[in-house]
Amino acid sequence: MSYTIDVYRREIRMEPSLLRFATFIAFFPQLVAGPIVRARDFLPQLHSDHPFHWDNVVTGTGLVLAGYFKKVVVADGAALIVDRIFDQPSLQSSLGLAVGVVLYAFQIYCDFSGYSDIAIGLARVMGFEFPENFRTPYISKSFSEFWQRWHISLSSWLRDYLYIPLGGNRDGTFHTYRNLMITMLLGGLWHGADWKFVIWGGLHGMYLVVQRLIGNRWQRLRTALYIPNWLSGYISMALVFALTCLAWVFFRAHSAGEAWEIIGRIATLDGIDPGSIRNKILVAKSFFVIGLLLVAEEFNRLVPLNPLLLRSPAFCIFSFAGILWLISLLGNFGSNQFIYFQF
Amino acid sequence: MKRGITLLLAVVAFFFGDRIGGGVLENLLYRSPQRFPAMYSGRFDADTVVLGSSRGVMALDQPFAEEQLGKPIANISHNGMPPRIARAIFDDYLEHNRKPKRLIIEVSNVTAPTSEETVLDYKPFWDRSERLRELGQEFSPLTAAASRVTHLYRYNSEMFLRAMSYLASGNSDQASFMRMQITPELIQETEGMEPIKLTADPQEVEALRGIIDDARAAGVDVQLIYAPYLPTYAAKIENLDAFLAELSQCLGQEVHDFSRLLPDTNDFADRVHMNPTGARKFTQQLLDRGILQ
Numbered sequence: 172m173s174y175t176i177d178v179y180r181r182e183i184r185m186e187p188s189l190l191r192f193a194t195f196i197a198f199f200p201q202l203v204a205g206p207i208v209r210a211r212d213f214l215p216q217l218h219s220d221h222p223f224h225w226d227n228v229v230t231g232t233g234l235v236l237a238g239y240f241k242k243v244v245v246a247d248g249a250a251l252i253v254d255r256i257f258d259q260p261s262l263q264s265s266l267g268l269a270v271g272v273v274l275y276a277f278q279i280y281c282d283f284s285g286y287s288d289i290a291i292g293l294a295r296v297m298g299f300e301f302p303e304n305f306r307t308p309y310i311s312k313s314f315s316e317f318w319q320r321w322h323i324s325l326s327s328w329l330r331d332y333l334y335i336p337l338g339g340n341r342d343g344t345f346h347t348y349r350n351l352m353i354t355m356l357l358g359g360l361w362h363g364a365d366w367k368f369v370i371w372g373g374l375h376g377m378y379l380v381v382q383r384l385i386g387n388r389w390q391r392l393r394t395a396l397y398i399p400n401w402l403s404g405y406i407s408m409a410l411v412f413a414l415t416c417l418a419w420v421f422f423r424a425h426s427a428g429e430a431w432e433i434i435g436r437i438a439t440l441d442g443i444d445p446g447s448i449r450n451k452i453l454v455a456k457s458f459f460v461i462g463l464l465l466v467a468e469e470f471n472r473l474v475p476l477n478p479l480l481l482r483s484p485a486f487c488i489f490s491f492a493g494i495l496w497l498i499s500l501l502g503n504f505g506s507n508q509f510i511y512f513q514f
Numbered sequence: 515m516k517r518g519i520t521l522l523l524a525v526v527a528f529f530f531g532d533r534i535g536g537g538v539l540e541n542l543l544y545r546s547p548q549r550f551p552a553m554y555s556g557r558f559d560a561d562t563v564v565l566g567s568s569r570g571v572m573a574l575d576q577p578f579a580e581e582q583l584g585k586p587i588a589n590i591s592h593n594g595m596p597p598r599i600a601r602a603i604f605d606d607y608l609e610h611n612r613k614p615k616r617l618i619i620e621v622s623n624v625t626a627p628t629s630e631e632t633v634l635d636y637k638p639f640w641d642r643s644e645r646l647r648e649l650g651q652e653f654s655p656l657t658a659a660a661s662r663v664t665h666l667y668r669y670n671s672e673m674f675l676r677a678m679s680y681l682a683s684g685n686s687d688q689a690s691f692m693r694m695q696i697t698p699e700l701i702q703e704t705e706g707m708e709p710i711k712l713t714a715d716p717q718e719v720e721a722l723r724g725i726i727d728d729a730r731a732a733g734v735d736v737q738l739i740y741a742p743y744l745p746t747y748a749a750k751i752e753n754l755d756a757f758l759a760e761l762s763q764c765l766g767q768e769v770h771d772f773s774r775l776l777p778d779t780n781d782f783a784d785r786v787h788m789n790p791t792g793a794r795k796f797t798q799q800l801l802d803r804g805i806l807q
Contacts, residue, residue: 225516228521441697452675453672481517491527491528492525492531496532500669
């Protein structure tokens with residue numbers, strides 16, 4: 172769709188070679204679930220040679236392994252608990268349900284970003300560059316930042332082909348809010364014709380609108396209350412994460428009605444004793460691997476890993492072997508499909 | 515080319531670390547006081563053995579029963595354990611531990627067919643149990659092959675994590691309870707349930723009969739029990755009496771029916787599991803009826 176629109180807008184030239192066009196459409200790593208690769212980014216790469224480079228193999232393999240870790244260790248491990256909790260919410264305590272929601276937030280993140288990493292890694296092994304699709308979204312301090320870090324290729328697609336053509340923020344405050352709501356509602360509806368997806372999109376639209384409405388008031392309040400910058404950052408991060416989780420309840424529940432019921436049960440705080448959590452061993456394992464993931468992502472943020480992989484053979488050997496050990500020991504090898512295959 | 519050698523060395527490092535890690539984890543596993551490492555290390559010395567699924571695990575107030583009897587009990591039940599696995603476990607018990615005098619089997623697991631997922635949970639013990647390994651080979655040849663390639667993968671199971679948590683705490687899992695009370699919502703949901711019909715899986719009935727035969731052949735007395743259900747749940751089972759009568763007939767031995775023993779919902783953690791209060795009352799019944807002796 173973006174190719175047709177870009178050609179119509181004369182932003183790119185029509186691709187004259189059917190073979191190159193077919194390669195763009197059917198390029199297997201991203202074919203099923205993204206990242207959404209635009210013609211303007213990919214077609215030019217098909218016009219140049221792609222000689223074999225071991226450097227690409229090393230960094231591409233690193234991404235593929237990281238993607239498998241996210242998928243089979245974190246996402247599928249969390250799925251074991253999340254599925255049980257959402258299939259029988261009435262058996263769970265408030266704390267058990269809250270744990271299920273938090274685990275689902277990491278399940279869907281690791282499931283989808285894991286797939287994206289594998290796709291980007293495979294493309295890189297073959298000498299192609301795909302755009303980054305996730306950038307540690309749960310450390311976002313605002314919802315606009317969240318959407319710059321979550322499924323970047325979809326959010327930028329919605330921005331360029333929906334929000335901006337609707338008028339973006341050019342026609343005053345009311346129209347900006349309207350455009351944000353329409354974009355997010357349609358973004359939700361894109362996942363399926365179900366009220367729960369509409370509510371999920373609507374909630375994110377509302378978060379973005381409210382964030383703009385509050386604007387600088389939060390900054391002024393922070394200054395008035397002498398809240399230090401670092402603490403304010405953590406508070407914002409926790410708030411964004413909590414509200415994102417609230418929206419995920421609608422995304423995961425079997426129906427909008429069930430989602431309201433789950434949120435209601437959590438809000439009653441009926442059963443907040445850790446002893447009331449079922450499958451404690453698997454829950455502990457899931458939080459342990461999420462901890463490992465967060466440490467690795469923070470390390471990658473501070474010390475970019477690709478140059479380190481190329482510079483230090485010892486680091487490369489032990490990090491690759493280490494990921495394989497973790498996958499062997501903690502991976503789940505059932506028949507869990509990628510969540511986004513259904514959309 | 516140098517990068518290619520680096521990748522090759524990563525594979526070599528993986529297998530080297532895998533073998534060392536596998537050895538360390540095996541050593542840790544058999545130090546755990548959890549029931550199965552204890553069993554495969556021959557640490558049980560009991561006159562009575564209890565076998566079943568989670569309903570077998572939660573059935574007894576074991577400290578109370580041991581205090582009353584003045585001798586230890588070995589509970590080798592496990593969540594979701596179907597009779598085909600239970601048979602392998604019981605035969606392994608006889609092989610590795612002193613022979614008990616009595617085996618008590620909670621038989622409600624006969625309705626759940628053995629699945630790949632349950633079989634694979636026992637893979638940490640494949641190196642000590644030919645029977646469990648054969649089941650693994652039957653249900654998932656791929657997993658059996660993978661566990662030969664990577665030793666760390668053998669310890670990739672909830673069972674292993676469970677064993678490690680007991681090793682860390684230093685406590686045995688012989689006295690397991692669901693320390694919670696059934697919620698009013700779940701009771702209400704149970705009342706609104708459609709009627710249930712119990713069906714025994716023929717392969718599991720066969721395995722249960724096999725356990726009874728193996729026990730008798732070893733000179734072990736066998737008692738079959740059916741643990742209590744939440745009263746509203748028991749009422750939803752339309753063929754409970756007929757099911758138990760047929761099962762008793764198939765097994766050639768009476769199944770002691772305690773399914774409706776406890777009328778008070780406060781004795782339950784959920785529909786099918788008792789909490790400590792219920793387990794104490796049920797244990798007292800087993801003592802009074804001479805099933806526990």
